[in-house]
Amino acid sequence: MNPVNYLYLAALLFTIGATGVLIRRNAIVVFMCIELMLNACNLALVAFSRMHGNLDGQIIAFFTMVVAAAEVVVGLAIIVSLFRSRHSASVDDASLMKL
Amino acid sequence: MENLIALLIAAPLLGAAVLLVGGRRLDAVGHWIGTALAAASFVIGLVLFADLLGRSADQRTLTQHLFSWIPVAGFQADATFRLDQLSMTFVLLITGVGSLIHLYSVGYMEHDERRRRFFGYLNLFLAAMLLLVLADNYLLLYFGWEGVGLASYLLIGFWQHKPAAATAAKKAFLVNRVGDMGLAIAVMLMFATFGTFAFGPVFSHVGDASEGRLTAIALMLLLAACGKSAQVPLQSWLGDAMEGPTPVSALIHAATMVTAGVYLIVRSAAVFNGAPGAQLVVTVVGAVTLLFGAIVGCAKDDIKKALAGSTMSQIGYMVLAAGLGPIGYVFAIMHLVTHGFFKAGLFLGAGSVMHGMNDEVDMRKYGGLRKYMPVTFITFGLGYLAIIGFPGLSGFFSKDRIIEAAFAKGGTEGWILGGAALLGAAITAFYMTRVMLMTFFGEKRWQPDENGTEPHPHESPGVMTIPMIVLAVGSVFGGAFFSIGDRFLHWLEPVTGHSEGNSPLSAWTVTAATMVCLVIGVAAAWAQYGRKPVPVVAPRGSLLTRAARRDLLQDDFNHVVLVRGGEHLTRSLVYLDHTLVDGVVNGTAASVGGLSGRMRRLQNGFARSYAVSMFGGAALLVAATLLMRAV
Amino acid sequence: MSFPLLTATAVLPAVGAVATAAVPAARRTAAKWLALAVSLGTFALAVAILVRFDPGGARYQLTESHSWIAAFGVRYELGVDGIAVALIGLTALLVPFVMLAGWHDADPLETGSRRWRPTQGFFALILALEAMVIISFEATDVFLFYIFFEAMLIPLYFLIGGFGDRAHEHGEKAASTQRSYAAVKFLLYNLVGGLIMLAAVIGLYVVAGSFSLTEIAQARANGSLHMATGVERWLFLGFFFAFAVKAPLWPLHTWLPNAMQESTAPVAVLITAVVDKVGTFAMLRFCLQLFPEASKWATPVILVLALISIIYGALLAVGQRDIKRLIAYASISHFGFIIMGIFAMTSQGQSGATLYMVNHGLSTAVLMLIAGFLISRRGSRLIADYGGVQKVAPVLAGTFLIGGLATLSLPGLAPFVSEFLVLVGTFTRYPAVGVVATFGIVLAALYTLVLYQRTMTGPVRKEVSAMPDLRVRELVVVAPLIVLLVFLGVYPKPVTDIVNPAVKQTMSDVHKTDPKPEMEAAK
């Protein structure tokens, strides 16, 4: 099967993720969408790695997972603290600072 | 000997400096210092005069180079003085009459606490006027020219607390500035034409310049002369200038400064000779003014204003003569000198009258004063006879020669100009007789003024009468002295040149005609003011009379056109500067601010909209990059 | 390596400024005397420059040159020609008088924090400004000049915005808002000008690869550096715009009236008499030397603008109700004359223009300072609030009149010489322009005399009836300036001798010779 299709899939996932970021209110969901984008990247990387027949892509994918994990840690910490002080995880509620 | 020339100016200048800087501590003696220095200048003048007489006619030009005034590449203005017959004449007139009037002022200004400053200004005027007539180049002359303007400004406005005086002073200076503009442009033209503006080189190179240039220069000089000598159309200031103390009117606005215009024209004879077109204009201006002034003089009830009108008219005679070219130059100056005598005398007389009448100037409130102030009456009377040209007195000789010269111009111009001059003579006789009758004859018409003090006419003190007597003598014998054997002609000829015109009329015919005019004028005046008593309140009078009272509406014209128009112009400009020029600037600032405010709202605090802008930005970035490759 | 006189002249006031600022709050008077002493010292150095300067010598003298920012090709290059010497002299001369005149202008009303030291600030800022102005007159390196041309805005900005007329201290709120508006307007106007010049400066470096005025001028002269016409014109415009704002030239003038109106008289004098001269000076030194062709190309437009400035400024002066605004617009008119003289491209015009810078400095100083004394007495800037002052304060009125007569350039007072030179210089090349400009002298008489008449003459108003005459300090300020006005009016030779050679150089820079008189042309 032509590896290019994986790229299309990756692009699709990435776009879905991005759209999610733009349209969803709940911080957690937004964050998950970002994770989706990252995984789309992983998919693309792996696909390319296959195409070029070298392992760099796969290694990067591993790194990405680790980074994503770290991001989750930091992100959840922040979001939770926000949630606890505001009793809502909506991104739009957090708009004290504007103009 | 020529080193004395600087002293002529230095003496009064020193006086001015001492008196103005000296401060109150000089109040007691200030006036005597001023008078002394004026007299000193006169003495020096006499010494130089004697020296000149000692020389042969062609050796009578002395020059003194002091220092280089404005040295810039190609532009050399030197502080150099030139004393020749022409300037000598003026020096004697200025310092002589000046000294007398200083003396007179000692009495006249006795009760003024600012007398010291008055004498300071008078000295300043003498210095400037001498600089004017002694300058050896036009820029230095311009220096003196504006200097006398300043002095006249200060003296007209001497009683600054009177708004009328302050306004008159300002007006005089401004109108003169218009004339000065002419002089400035003339100097520039000379520089552009000859590369210099010193008398010698300019006059010697006149031949190399095109007539067009010469005409331009001459007309600009004429403009200057009109300003200084109150010739139409710049005459409006002279009447108001009478707000100043009477000695000022006598010295500056009768005898000396106002005649500077005539000096300028005669001095620039070479230029004018090269520009016949300009000369014609000069004669026209002269003729118009001499009638204008005379008519105004007929209508005024204010004695000084009447005399001012007469001054205007007499100077008109001089300008007319000067415009005639070599035929007239000498007589212009001659009339100038004699006029200096009798007009100064008349003003001093008027001042003496006012002195005795609590500064009342309205002739309708005079009458029968001959009993009360005999000396004034006699001296004033002699001056009167002189000015109307009573045979044998100075005015007779000088004016008569001018009328002859006018006819001698020949052609229709000659007839017109001559006719105008004759008519002027008649009117002169009329208004001077009017002044004489209203002031010294008839019944007394004065009443107590508002605060009830009845004026007690009395003769003035000696310091005032002596100058009047001296001037009266001058106005009686001056003309005869000059004319017999053409003394004056021969004296001045080397400078101005002279040519006998070919008059269509013989000298005697002209004289006879003049006499006729004279008689008519006097008779008319007697009919109106001598036989029947003079009404205290002026009758409404004919249209012409009313116009003449208002200086022939010329002030009204100025007011409407220049003053009102100017005010509107400036006001609208101020508005424009604020709204338009400044508005553009502030507008730009405001619009940027508005833009900022609008763009600021994009920052709406919602993280997702920020994400949108990032997403859009990314898309744009990608698109643009691809596009760049595509093109 | 001789004693760096030029540097010293600039450094002394700079150091003085720091020292003055450091004086503790309580020792206010000490600070004043210190500042005055420093300014006098600076004047002494300026005199030394005058003495050491040899009019017949090289174009730039007392030169100093050190490497500064090699990366930008910037050198610390100083040097003076006659024009610079004259203007340095003027600056160093005026500052002490300005300080004396403003002796009490900065005494604090309310004692704010104990660290609040307005007086020290006032005098320190004046000294700082003096230092920057002097060095910008001395700089022969474009970048060096630019730096101080810009930097001098800051002290002046604080002087304008920080210190106003005592008159307006009641209702301080409104006054201070107006003041800061004026200050901001001044700063932004000049900053915009300066930044546009910055672009041109960079452009110049890109084209010429150097900032050294002398190098570039030589390179241009011997053709080794050729600028494309378009480039030269753009660069010229960049420079000229900044200078025209500073000068100021119509229609970039609107900052001046506000600034002069709101600032105290001494500061107003510093603005017109000193700082603005940097603009006209720079036109003469940089525009003409660096971009001769473009200068000639732009001449017609510039002359027209200058002409407008002359007439327009004078007319607006006539229309003003505020004494200081009136003087400001009069200055705009005079700057028109200066610029006209510069771009008439005749030696009379340019000598006249240079002379004009000096004389206008003196005459405005006299007029403005006395106006300041007057205002400080009555507490109002409105002409209508005065009348009959000459009766109660004759000396004040008299000196004021002399200042006015100088402003309307009466012969015998210095400004006449320069103004007439400018007019003649312009007339010989552009007769029409010269003639129109001559109307300026009538209008000048109008606004001056109207001002004098309305304030000084007429019946005494009761508000001014108790007005004291000039005090000793004030006389000490005014008298020497008046003496100088008279002296330079009667005997300007000392200045012209210094200026003429420099002007000759400038003329040769632009490859122009004076037009021949018609007479000789005919032959």
Added chain:
Amino acid sequence: MSAVAVHSLWTTAADPISKIDAPKIEYGQLSPTLIVVGAALVGVLIEAFVPRKSRYYAQVFVSVVALCAAFAAVVALAADGYGTTRARIAAMGAIAVDGPSLFLQGTILLAALVGLFTFAERRLDPAAHGNRVDSFAAQAASVPGSDSEKAAVKAGFTTTEVFPLLLFAVAGMLVFPSANDLLTLFVALEVLSLPLYLLCALARRKRLMSQEAAVKYFLLGAFASAFTLFGIALLYGYAGSVSYATIAQVVDGNVPRLDPALANTMGNDALLLIGAAMVVMGLLFKVGAVPFHMWTPDVYQGAPTPVTGFMAAATKVAAFGALLRLLYVVLPGLRWDWRPVMWAVAIVTMLVGAIVAITQTDIKRLLAYSSIAHAGFILAGVIATSREGVSSVLFYLAAYSFVTIGAFAVVTLVRDAGGEATHLSKWAGLGRRSPLVAAVFAVFLLAFAGIPLTSGFAGKFAVFKAAAQGGAVPLVVIGVISSAIAAFFYIRVIVLMFFSEPRSEGPTVAVPSPLTTTAIGVGVAVTVVLGVAPQYFLDLANQAGVFVR
């Protein structure tokens, strides 16, 4: 039968495992980063094992020592000529040790040091229950206004974790500009971002705003890095490698060995262009260029002011360093494509930053927008694509970072009951109440405005000059105009401080400890020195202006 034979019945022997040759790491050349990371780890241990009372001192000590040591290491490397002649690629192509990276690392370390002082400041806030406290939350986990928070405050807790976090962020920043392959770039990006996200959330006062800032920064940052990563993927797909050198070769079209797959992807420029654009976008987000700037004002306002100062200074330096390397080392072959785009970005950044700042009413937001405008100016230098361009950007970054930290340090001093008084109206008449502070701040503002004799002018001049020489004259003109607009609001603040009447209930100016004083002092000193005698540093930047590839 033998065991072997039996054994071989159902098994076959595999080939012996070939040896993996261990990577050789040039520890010496990586020492700056390693020192900082190590110190950060030590900091974590300190949090774990040192008693609460003495943590603060331990942390500050360790951090200061680490940063100084790292800086010393950088200097040593530069002295050994690694900046110029011996510039090389270390860690098997992961890290470039050359002029730009050393210069920027030095700048970052110094900035971090100065920033650290403001972190450690404990005199500004009134002592809570007898304990001196810094500007960080007593206990980040506790809900604002809750009892637990009160308890934490009462107990005098302080979040000393900020110091290790700071060090981690610094470590990431040190790697960021010297990363020589896309993977390292990405990792560094995350390493520097994550601690900053947390630091933003740790304000002691106005915690809601602080947390909001953190959330916004985090979400948008993660969003951006996702783009970066996708871009990296595409570039990898295009070139078959993530090492800068290789990609550059592929872009230039001269590859040592061409395999069909590579030939196939090489043909596809879309991969390259889109990938490049996305990576660049990630970096532009970090430098806060329009239209990726919108997080800046909110985050700058919400974050604790010391963090804001540090972030504004150091992050910009690192990010611009990475951007420079990417554009100059990887994509020079592509400059005809990216230059016009960057032109556009630079122009809108300068203008938007300057214009929007005019109407700001909060000093921190104001400075945020000014930093946006400055990003635009720096981009102008980046576009020059010349050695002058590089060195001018380096110089500008050095000059700018110290001004920024100093300015924010001053902001921490002006306080009222609610903590820092950041609303402009409260700054009215500051010049009368405490002239010195106002004067210092004025100096910083003038430097921002680029008035001559301040470092701001020198930097701006350098950048514009480089741009003009690079033929970007219109860019210079626009830059000049926008700096005129920008001048307006700096001046507005000065007017406010000096010319307007002090408010009666105006803020007080806290008297800082030597720490903040030092920070501000350094800021002023650098501003003036770089303004009056920038020669030495310009030379330095000029020598450092060459990338290794």
